[in-house]
Amino acid sequence: MIKDTWKFQPFTEEPIRLIDEEGNWIADFPLDLKEEALKKLYRDMVRGRLLDERYQIILRQGKTSFVAPSSGHEAAQAGMAMAIRPGFDWLFPYYRDKTLLAAIGYPVEMLYAQMMATRLDPNKGRQMPEHPGLKELNVYTVASPIASHVPPAVGAAISMKIQGTGQVVITTFGDGATSEGDWHAALNFAGAQGAPIVFAAENNRYAISVNFEKQSGSPRISDKAHAYGFPGYHVDGMDVLASYYVAKEAIERAREGLGPSLVEFLVYRYGPHSSADDDRVYRSREEVEFWKKKDPIPRFERFLEKRGLWTPEEGERLREEIKAELLAAEEKAEAAGEVPPEWMFDDVYGTPYWLLEEQRQILLSEL
Amino acid sequence: MIKDTWKFQPFTEEPIRLIDEEGNWIADFPLDLKEEALKKLYRDMVRGRLLDERYQIILRQGKTSFVAPSSGHEAAQAGMAMAIRPGFDWLFPYYRDKTLLAAIGYPVEMLYAQMMATRLDPNKGRQMPEHPGLKELNVYTVASPIASHVPPAVGAAISMKIQGTGQVVITTFGDGATSEGDWHAALNFAGAQGAPIVFAAENNRYAISVNFEKQSGSPRISDKAHAYGFPGYHVDGMDVLASYYVAKEAIERAREGLGPSLVEFLVYRYGPHSSADDDRVYRSREEVEFWKKKDPIPRFERFLEKRGLWTPEEGERLREEIKAELLAAEEKAEAAGEVPPEWMFDDVYGTPYWLLEEQRQILLSEL
Amino acid sequence: MAVLNIVQAVKRALDEEMARDERVVVLGEDVGKRGGVFLATEGLYQKYGPDRVIDTPLAEAAIIGAAVGMAAHGLRPVAEIQFADYVFPGFDQLVSQGAKLRYRSGGQFSAPMVVRMPSGGGVKGGHHHSQSPEAYFAHTAGLKVVVPSTPTDTLGLLKSAIRDDDPVVFMEPKRLYRAIKEEVPDEEFTIPLGKARIRREGKDITLIAYGGPTVEALEAAEELEKAGVSAEVVDLRSLVPWDKEAVLESVAKTGRALVIAEAPRTASFASEVAATIMEELLDQLLAPVYRVTGFDTPYPYVPDRQYMPTVTRILNFAKKALDY
Amino acid sequence: MAVLNIVQAVKRALDEEMARDERVVVLGEDVGKRGGVFLATEGLYQKYGPDRVIDTPLAEAAIIGAAVGMAAHGLRPVAEIQFADYVFPGFDQLVSQGAKLRYRSGGQFSAPMVVRMPSGGGVKGGHHHSQSPEAYFAHTAGLKVVVPSTPTDTLGLLKSAIRDDDPVVFMEPKRLYRAIKEEVPDEEFTIPLGKARIRREGKDITLIAYGGPTVEALEAAEELEKAGVSAEVVDLRSLVPWDKEAVLESVAKTGRALVIAEAPRTASFASEVAATIMEELLDQLLAPVYRVTGFDTPYPYVPDRQYMPTVTRILNFAKKALDY
Ligand SMILES: Cc1ncc(C[n+]2csc(CCOP(=O)(O)OP(=O)(O)O)c2C)c(N)n1
C-alpha cells in the first residue's frame, strides 16, 4: 500500500526528524514551504505558548478554575494545524490542544470564553475549562472521558467516505488514551473500513503520573497500528516540520482513499498535568530540564535564523504583538458576562419535555 | 526477549505447521512426544467431535435449548489442553471449548448437566447451555458477553505473579473477540505488567456472519501482539501438534516470567455459528467443503497411521468406546433432575438481604 | 392491510425510512448479508448496499460511537445492538458521548440516532440474553427511550425515533417479535414519542406496563374481568419522555394502580412511575401503587418465565390492591 | 482520637486493611507514586510497594476487570476509579463480570472486591467530573453500593466493604473530602453495611439523604428548627442493601419525608426509596414523599451548586410537605 512517492516509512524505530537540534534541515527531500508558511508555523507555536502562559494568569486571578498546560506540545500541534483544511476537514481534539485550535482559526476570544464560561462560548459554558468546540470550524466539542471522542471521530470519517465528501478527520489524544477500550474499538473499525482519518497521538510519555512503560508493553505507540493494518508513523513532535510533513502525508493518504494512519508525535509537557496536579511527586526536575533544552520553539528559531527569517528582535516584536492580541481577546470574552444559571435546562434535547419544564420552574423559584 | 532455545518465531506470515496435510512431520526439530501423549491428543479430538455431534441430538430431542458447534476446532483445543497443567493453571474459556474442557478432565456428565440445566451442573443451571465452569479445575465459568472474560483472566494472571504461585492463565476466544475494547484493555494491561498469561485466539474467520476482513484491517490476529510488546504466534490450528507445541512454548514462557503471548490458531467451524444460525446465508458450501478436506482428525490419523499408531479398525473401536462413555454421562446428568426454580434466589450475594427474601416469598407463593 | 409481526414492523420501518431519506444508514453486527440475528434487517443489505447497511466489527463501542460521529456529521444512523445485554461495552459511548453531545456543545452538535436492541426475557437466554436495561438509559439525561409492544406501535414509533433529532434507545421486546401479529395500515404513518396508549379501558384498577409484560397485563385484565373487576391497561410505549398525564388521568379515575415491568425492581423505571403517581395522587389512592417487576437477581436460565411478572403475580398484586 | 477528614479516613482504612490482610491490593490510575489524584492512596506505594499498589494503564475496563480476576483468584482488590464519571468504560466489566460471577457460577467463584470512586458535584467539574451514578449500580443485582458522608462512617464502612465477600461500589462524595473533619476513634472498628444512621432526631418530618447532600439536609434541619419544625435526618450510608426498616420507622413516626440526593431524578435511587415508603406507609403519610434531587440534565458547569439540592430547595419542599 505504500506508494513510492510517499516520503515517509511507517514503523521506524527512530522518530522521523527533519530538522536537528541545531536547526539544520536534515531531510532527504527538499524543503518546499514558502517563507509565509514557515512564519505561520512559528507564529502559531508562539501564540500557543503565550496563550498557555496567559491561562496560568487568569487561573491565578480566579477568572478560570482549571488549566491543562500545553507548553511543549506546540510543534506537533502547529504542524498538524497547517496540514488540515480548516472548516472543511473535521477535528476531534482533546483538552490540551490550544495551539492547534488557535492555529486553525478558532477565535481566541471564544477559547477564552470557554475558559471563563462567558456568553461568548458557543458551548454555553456547559463544561469545565479546556473543553472548546466550534461547529462552524468543524471542531467537535471536547469531552473529558479520555479516548471517548475517538469512536465518534471514526463515525464521522465513515460518513465522509459514504457520502464521498473528500473530507478527512483528524483526531488527537494523549498516550494514555491508547490504553482505553474505546480507542481500540475505534481504530479497529477505521482499519476495517479504510476510513479517511488520521489518529494523532501527542505522546508526552505520561498519563498524569503514569509513565509510558507502565501504560503499555509496546515501546512505541506507532507500532500499535500493526493491529489495525494501517501505517503507524513515529515522529519527533518537537520538530515542527517533521510534524507538518508527516501529518500532511497522512492526511493526503486518507484523502486519496488509502485509509487511516496513526501518527505518534513524541512531545513533552513542561507543566504539571493540570492546575490540580503536582508533577514533582512523579518526575524529576532533571528530566523536565532535559526536555526544556529540546524546546521546539528555540529549535525552530535556530532553523529560521539560519535562513535569515528570524532575529531575536523580530521574535520579541512578534511576542508583544501576540500578547496584545491575546489580551484584547481576553477582555472581549470577559465582557460578554457569565452564562446565566437557567441556561442549564436548554439543549438537553432538541425540544424540552414536561419534566425539564417542571424542573426549570423549581430552579427559577430559587433564583 | 526471544531466547534462542525457543522453537518458534513470532510474527511469521505463514502459519506455524508441524505436520502437513498428508500427515508427515515437517518440523525442524524432532518429535519428542510419547505414544501415549499422541494417543491422548487423538482421543481428545475424537471425543470433542463426538460430543459435538451428541449435542445436536439432545438439541433435537429437546433436552437442551442451544448448541455452539465446535467441530473443526478440535486440534487447537486438544493441543492446548495437553500444554496446560489442569487444576493448577487457570483456564478462562469461551463457549466453543468443549474439546478443550473434556480434555483437561472436566467431567463430561457435568458438561451435559450444564447443557441440560440439571442439578449436577456446579453452576446450578444459572446460564444458557455452553456456559460451563468448574472451580475445582480452575475453569472460570463462561460468560456470554464476548471478550468480557479476558480482563478477569489478566487479573488472575497478575494475582499469580504477585503471589508467585508459578501458575499460568490460558484464555481462549474467537476472532470476533479481538475487536472488543475489553479485549484490548486486557492485553495492554497484561503487556505492561508482564503477566503470566497466554491469549489464545480460535480464529475461525467468522464472528457469526462477519468475516475477518470486515472485522479488522490487520491480516492476522497474531500481528496485534505488536501493540502490546509481546510475541504473537500464527499457528495452523488444524494441526494438533503445532497447536500443542506452540501452546506449550507460550505457557513455558509465561511460567518462566517472560510474560504474555498471543497465539492465533487458524481453525474453521464446520457447523453454523449456533443452533440459532443459518450459515448458508453468508458463506458458500464450497468454502465449507474446502475446509472439511482439511479436517484435523483425519489429518492426524494419517500421521498416526504412518507411525503404526492407528488403523481404521482401531479408530472405529475408539469411537464406539467414547460414544458409550458419552451416553453414560448424558444419562447420569439427566438423572440428576432439573434445577428447581427457587434456586434462582441463591448466590446473588454471599448472604441474601431482606429484599431477596421478600422476593423469594413472592415466587414461592406462586409455585 | 398487511398482517405484520413485530420484527417485520421493524424491517418495514427501516426500509421506509431508508427509502425516504438517504441519510438513514443501518449498522451493527451481522446486519448485512445475515440480515441480523433476528432478521430485523433482512433484505436491506441487498436493497441498499454495503454503504448503507454496514456490518461492523464485534465492538459495541465502535457501533454506538461511530453512530454518534455519523449523526454529528449529518447521517441518521440506526445502530443495532444484537442483544440489549451487549450494550454495556458501548455504554460509555452512549452516556458520555451520545447523550451529552448536544448539551456540552451548547446545541452546536447533535446526535440524531437510534440504538435498537432486542430486550427482555422469555427466550431461555439466561442472564446475558434476557435483560431489560431501560432504567440505565432512562436515568441518563439526553437519551430518549422507547419500548413498543405491538407491530403497529413498533412501526410508527421507530419511524418517529429515526426522524427525532436526539439519540433514541429503541428497545424491542424480543419474546414478542414473532408472537404478536396484527393488521397494520399500508399507508405511511408515524406515532409520536411520549404518548401512552390505553390498551383497554377500565374503572377499578390501572395496570401500567410497557414492552413484553404488556401481554401479561392484558391477560390479567381479562382474568380480572371474569372476576368482575374492570381493569384499565396503559401501555407506556415511551419511557423518556413518559406520558405522565395519561397515567395520572387513568389512576385518578381508578384509584388503584400496578406498575408492571420485567427489569429488577430497585431504582427501576417502574419505581419512577410508582413514586410519581403516589406523589401526585396521594389523596386519591385507594391502595398503594404496587410494582410487579422482575426480581433483584441476575436473570436466571432456570426458571425463565417466572423471573418476569407472570399473570399469576399480577393477579396476586391486583388482589392486594383491591382488598387494601 | 485523631481528627480526620474523609480522604484521610479512606487512606487509613486502606492502610489498616492492607496491614491486616496481605491479600488486599490497591489498583488504579495514578494510585502509586502520585498517591491518587485526591491523595487517597498517598504513601501506600511507598509502604507496600508496587505489587500491592498498582498503577494501571488508563483503562477502567482493565482496572475493574482485573480486579474481578484477582478477586476470583484469591486477592482482595480495591480498585480506584479516578472519578465516578469514568466508570463507564469499565461498566461492562462491573455489571457483566463482577456483579454476576457468583451467580452464574452457582457460587463456585466470587468477586470480593471494592470499586472506590469519588462521586458527586460541587467541585466545578462540569458534567464529567460531577456525576452521581449510584442508580446504575443499585439497579444491578449482585453489586452492593455504599455512600458514606462522614470520616467515621467512611473508615468503618470501607473496612467492612473490603472484608465483604461481594463486589462493593464505594462512592465517596468528593466535595466533602476535605470539607468535613471529625474526631475518629484510634482503635480499630468497622461499621456494618446496610445500616442507616440517624444523624439527627426529630418528629415532624424525615429528611432522608446520603452522600454529599447529607450536609444540606442537616443544614436544612437546623433552619427548620429555627422555624419550630423538628426534622429527623436519616443518612442511608448503604444503598444496597438499604435500611428499609430504619427509614420506615422514622417516617411512621413523622408522617412526612423528603428523599434528598444529587443524581437526576428519573429512575433514581431516591425514586426507589420514595416509592417504597409510600407503598408501605400509604395510610400513615400526612403528605406525599417528595424527591429533592439533581435535575434531569447533564451536570452543567454553570451553575455548579444549584444543580444539586440546595438548602433552599430542601426547605421549599419541606414547606410543601408541611403545608400539605
Ligand atoms: C475515561 C477517563 N478516565 C480517567 C480520566 C482522568 N484523566 C484525565 S486526563 C488523564 C491522563 C491522560 O493522559 P494522556 O492521555 O497521556 O494525555 P495527556 O494529559 O498526557 O496529554 C486522566 C487519567 C478521564 N478523563 N477519563
Ligand SMILES: Cc1ncc(C[n+]2csc(CCOP(=O)(O)OP(=O)(O)O)c2C)c(N)n1
Ligand atoms: C458483547 C457481545 N456482543 C455480541 C454478542 C453476540 N454474539 C455471540 S457470539 C458472536 C460472534 C463471536 O464470534 P467469535 O468471537 O469469532 O467467536 P466464534 O463464535 O466464531 O467462535 C456474537 C456477535 C455477544 N455474545 N457479546
Ligand SMILES: [Mg+2]
Ligand atoms: Mg500523556
Ligand SMILES: [Mg+2]
Ligand atoms: Mg469466529
